[in-house]
Amino acid sequence: MSIDLGKISESVIQGKIDDVSKYTQDALDEKVAPASILNEGLLAGMDIVGQRWKNGDMFMPEVLRCAKAMSQAMEILRPELTEGEMGGAGTMVIGTVAGDLHDIGKDLAAMMFEGAGYKVINLGIDQPNETFVEAVKEHKPTVLGLSALLTTTMPRMGEVINSLKEAGIRDKVAVIIGGAPVTEEYAEEIGADLYAPNAGTAVDIVKKYFENRKN
Ligand code: B12
Numbered sequence: 001m002s003i004d005l006g007k008i009s010e011s012v013i014q015g016k017i018d019d020v021s022k023y024t025q026d027a028l029d030e031k032v033a034p035a036s037i038l039n040e041g042l043l044a045g046m047d048i049v050g051q052r053w054k055n056g057d058m059f060m061p062e063v064l065r066c067a068k069a070m071s072q073a074m075e076i077l078r079p080e081l082t083e084g085e086m087g088g089a090g091t092m093v094i095g096t097v098a099g100d101l102h103d104i105g106k107d108l109a110a111m112m113f114e115g116a117g118y119k120v121i122n123l124g125i126d127q128p129n130e131t132f133v134e135a136v137k138e139h140k141p142t143v144l145g146l147s148a149l150l151t152t153t154m155p156r157m158g159e160v161i162n163s164l165k166e167a168g169i170r171d172k173v174a175v176i177i178g179g180a181p182v183t184e185e186y187a188e189e190i191g192a193d194l195y196a197p198n199a200g201t202a203v204d205i206v207k208k209y210f211e212n213r214k215n
Pocket of ligand 1: 094101146198
């Protein structure tokens, strides 16, 4: 049986949760490379979902269903990705700041980093500043991702950075921030290292940052 990864993308777009998991498992059983399943199947589908959502051709409940379909399939794919050929890129700690319950974009960013071979520790939503500091001490990540979707919770990101400074570990980790109200200028203002406008570009932005630091 040959596996058509387009079937995975199409099922993601249609939010068919069971089909996405089934086709992902079928592809693994057929020894398709996990990286291909992720990139040409799941992420290719989510890219189109993102575009349709941006253009107003898809609505939030549909997008949520697509993201759920993708994340269930990721449960199947994850062990293969981290133990397989894509491992070893580094560790990322990511979370949504205190007072903020939005996690769809943060989880998409987490998935992108996972797909790129990062070990991702996803702290979840509404995380107090100290939790980020403790997680950086414990997991020693190369990247810390902070997400905020509310103008009222954006300031927590700067506070986390200040807490990292106070703990003497600010220079141990690259901080990347994201979320709809966040901008490049805001990242500069609060002393974050990086900003990504969307989950798709975040991995490349981080990669380039580390390449430049080496040179
Ligand atoms: C879904 C949603 C909710 C859901 C969240 C469900 C969930 N599990 O996340 C629920 C219903 C819980 C919710 C609640 C509220 N919400 Co709301 N919500 C939204 C909505 C419609 C979509 C957000 C979303 O998921 N977008 C899709 C994802 C894919 O996009 P994204 O989050 O921007 O993420 C992308 C990038 O920003 C980036 N990214 C995000 N995080 C990170 C992190 C890193 C490290 C990186 C690199 C990149 C990155 O990558 C992502 C993918 O490309 C937005 C409107 C909008 N258009 O944004 C309002 C919105 C964010 N909400 C808003 C408000 C006001 C609220 C409430 C206060 C409403 C209320 N009165 O109760 C509460 C607050 C709850 C709280 N304390 O957090 C406002 C915020 C206004 C403001 N300027 O602050 C918005 C903008 C709606 C509006 N126009 O008024 N909300």
